[in-house]
Amino acid sequence: MIKNYIKIAFRNMVKNKVHAFINIAGLSVGMAVAMLIGLWVWDELSFDKYHSTYNRVGQIMVSQKGTEDVVTFQSTVVPLSADLRTRFADDFKRISLIWRSTHILAVGDKKISQTGSWAEADMPAMLALKMVKGNYTDFKDPSSMIISQSVARSLFGDADPINKTIKADNKTNLKVIGVYEDLPRNTTFYETKFFMPFFNKDNWWSTQTDKWDNHGCQMYVQLADNADFDKVSAKIARVTAAHFKVYDETIQVHPMSKWHLYNDFKNRIAVGGRIEMVWLFGIIGVFVLLLACINFMNLSTARSEKRAKEVGIRKSIGSLRSQLIKQFLSESVLFACLALMVTFGIVLIALPGFNQIADKQIAMPFTNTWFWAMALGFTLFTGIIAGSYPAFYLSSFQPVKVLKGTFKVGRLASVPRKVLVVVQFTVSIVLIIGTIIVFRQIQYAKNRPVGYSRAGLLTVEMNTPEIYGHYEAMRNDLIQTGAIEDMAESNSTTNAIWARNGGFDWEGKSPTFEPTFASIAVTYDFGHTVGWKITQGRDFSRSFPTDTDAFIMNESALKLTGLKNPVGKIMKWGGKPHLVVGVVKDMIMESPYEKPVASIFLMSPGWVNFITLRVKPTIAMQEALKKIEPVFKKYNPGSPFDFKFNDDEYAHKFSDEQRIGNLATIFAVLAIFISCLGLFGLASFIAEQRIKEIGVRKVLGASVANLWRLLSTEFVVLVTISLLIAIPMAYYYMNNWLHRYEYRSTITWWIFAASGIGAIVITLLTVSYHAIKAALANPVKNLRSE
Incomplete structure (x- = not known):
């Protein structure tokens, strides 16, 4: 029986090649989109599952409430580690402080710059690192370190690195005791390429064991086997509160299973985050596949009259309706299986580009049994969904009417097809509108005034002892090269804020008002180098000896303090007086979508970590870098010349939204393509069905334009209905999405108008081929066929 079903299905495919091509093409594209999204969703949901301790590890999150909203962040204090070990030993199996940053690793003449962590002895076991050489049992030794395979290859080649010495930051000699397998990209610690012992004398944070007011490190914990995350969080919530008078501080354990997908906090509770993207693209994948299934349903039911006699004959000789249903479902499953083969080809071709856009390293898991089970199950499901409506519809025909020639499908028979076309274009138009709004929001934020000039700015991290203490000499040498305008x-x-502090006081401040300010230590030439804009007072100057402890505040800080004329006023920080010499326009140093951070710039040359250079616009960047590098080699011989363009770092802030926009664009284009395939097939069928009507009209004098309008109007009406449904839906969801951002664009009427006109134009282009072809056909030939 099954062999017979397959044989009939193949005969129908050969007989109706265009119909078969449209069905297979539509299904394969829809399935390819769904498969790509499915692989992406799986990658997101399996984030950090590489670690066998996945269900027991958490991060300490700190929430503070001063006079502003509750703020939750990752930075905690060093003495908390020992306190938790002492007071809550039964609740924790392992505890580790870490401090992640970029370091220079050197072996002989080989030097590389990599991100690594100072970490306590429990960290490698907590992450269940897979060791390929050596072990981490001696990691508590302050002169030891463990490195990844990639670092081992870079520094030692094929030689065994165990017990070899690496010099970190040109000052710290560490012995390699183990090499671990590189972590996959879908792990939080992917960029951490080595671990150094936290309580090494060269780690400044190891000196802060009694500083309860200095938040900066991160802390990770592994719960005891019988402990519960919520109960432990409740138990330790107020541990640090006694050490703070200004803030109401609480801490909690944030499980590893929520790090990636639930990292947005509101009132101390993880309310969402990247999980919203997972849901968004998951829903898009389902709808794009649904569009492909709709095409199959529409084209199958549209051709119902052609298969009516087949149904009538088979019923008259004894076929049961259930057998007919199985026949039509078998056909649709066969189409789905053929589409699956095409889908694999599409996915394999598209995957490299998809990975680049999505910033992933996804591979087809052909060796995974679950993948094949899900792929085949997914194909079977798609085939049944796509064929269910045609199967039940076609099998319901009355054989007597069909064979007598009195069977007519009737007007109502086309209603389901029209509804499905409306659904198709509703989804497609929502995707188009959403894509436009996403890119408009990105462009709106990109065009936001940032309060300084990014062009030509370079940043170099100060990562070895040699580079400190040579500011004036180094600046003079760099300026003499003729390549830079200034240095600070x-x-x-300019793209990050590394310190926030409270404890500020000024005249007229309420005793109960305790705001925090971004505290940015700078040297004299910072303002001239970055090109900030002074609105009141003046810049820092060597001509004023008092500027060594002076403040410059930004406009947000001025607003927060409530000072009317701050220049010349005294602000105290930690009880020490500082003269305010100027006010600058707000600089966007963090998210371009959020309001500027209230910031205080202070003259403090001893508290600096980064060098900022402005390259002259009259010199080519490559030529400038050739002149700059020797100066850095002179003052920092222990480090490679490693720099970042401030422009590129700023552009990186848009990466998540850009990724959403790029993926949404691809999915919108494919959704339109699938919908147009369906329209193309339906237009072909309707033109064929009405060929005699068109012949009669043409004989009676109808023009080609009139006939084109006759055949196109029905589709334009359906797309117009789709627009009426899609526009309010898109507005509702995209308006909610925009309200996630403090700084956001508006939704204007032209977005909907452009999307609507575009959808109608695409529809007309799709159906016009068959409409004009039918209108140009010789009416005599068409009418003579009977």
């Missing part, structure tokens, strides 16, 4: 040092780049 700071404790934050």
Whole structure:
């Protein structure tokens, strides 16, 4: 019986090649989109599952409430580690402080720059690192380190690195005791390429064991086997509160299973985050596959009259309706299986580009049994869904009416097809509108004034002892090269804020008002180098000896303090007086979608970590770098010349939204393509069905334009209905999405108008081929056929 079903299905495919091609092409594209999204979703949901301790590890999150909203962040204090070990030993199996940063690793003349962590002895076991050489049992030794395979290859080649010495930051000699397998990209610690012992004398944070007010490190914990995350969080919540008078501080354990997908906090609770993207693209994948299934349903039911006699004859000789249903479902499953073969080809071709856009390293898991089970199950499901409506519809025909020639499908028979076309274009138009709004939001934020000039700015991290203490000499040498306009040092780049502090006081401040400010230490030439804009007072100057402890505040800080004329006023920080010499326009140093951070810039040359250079616009960047590098080699011989373009770092802030926009664009284009395939097939069928009507009209004098309009109007009406449904849906969901951002664009009427016009134009282009072909056909030939 099954062999017979397959034989009939193949005969129908050969007989109706265009119909078969459209069905297989539509299904394969829809299935390819669904498969790509499915692989992406699986990668997201399996984030950090590489670690066998996945269900027991968590991170300490700190929540503070001062006079502003509750803020939750990852930075905690060093003495908390020992306190938790002492007071809550039964609740924790392992505890580790870490401090992640970029370091220079050197072996002889080989030097590389990599991200690594100072970490306590429990960290490697907590992450269940897979050791390929050596072990981490001696990691508590302050002179030891463990490295990844990639670092081992870079520094030692094929030689055995165990017990070899690596010099970190040109000052710390560490012995390699183990090499671990590189972590996969879908892990939080993917970029951490080595671990160094936290309580090494060269780690500044190891000196902060009694500093309860200095948040900066991160802390990870592994719960005891019988402990519960919520109960432990409740138990330790107020551990640090006694050490703070200004803030109401609580801590909690955030499980590893939520790090990646639930990292947005509101009032101390993880309310969402990347999980929203997972849901979004998961829903898009389902709808794109649904569009492909709709094509199959529409084309199968549209051709119902052609198969009516087949149904009538088979019923008259004894076929049961259930057998007919199985026949039509078998055909649709066969189509789905053929589409699956094409899908694999599409996915394999598309995967490299998809990975680049999605910033992933996804591979087809052909060796995974579950993948094949899911792929075949997914194909079977798609085939049944696509063929269910045609199977039940076609098998319901009355054989007597069909064979007598009195069977007519009737007007109502086309209603389900029209509904499905409306659904198709509703989904497609929502995707188009959403894509436009996403890219408009990105462009709106990109065009936001940032308060300084990014063009030509470079940042170099100060990562070895040699580079400190040569500011004036180094600046003079760099300026003499003729390649740069100026140079400055700071404790934050223009694209990040590394320190926030409270404890500020000023005249007229309420005793109960305790705001925090971004605290940015700079040298004299910072303002001239970055090109900030002074709105009141003046810049820092060597001509004023008092500027060694002076403040410059930004406009947000001025607003927060409530000072009317701050220049010349005294602000105290930690009880020490500082003269305010100027006010600058807000600089966007963090998210371009959020409001500027209230910031205080202070003259503090001893508290700097970054060098910022401005290259002259009249010199080519490559030529400038050739002149700059020798100067850095002179003052920092222990480090490779490693720099970052401030422009590129700023552009990176848009990466998540850009990724959403790029993926949404691809899916929108494919959704339109699938919908147009369906329209193309339906237009072909309707033109064929009405060929005699068109012949009669043409004989009676109808023009080609009139006939084109006759055949196109029905589809334009359906797309217009789709627009009426899609526009309010898109507005509702995209308006909610935009409200996630403090700084956001508006949704204007032209977005909907452009999407609507575009959808109608695409529809007309799709159906016009068959409409014009039918209108140009010789009416005599068509009418003579009977």
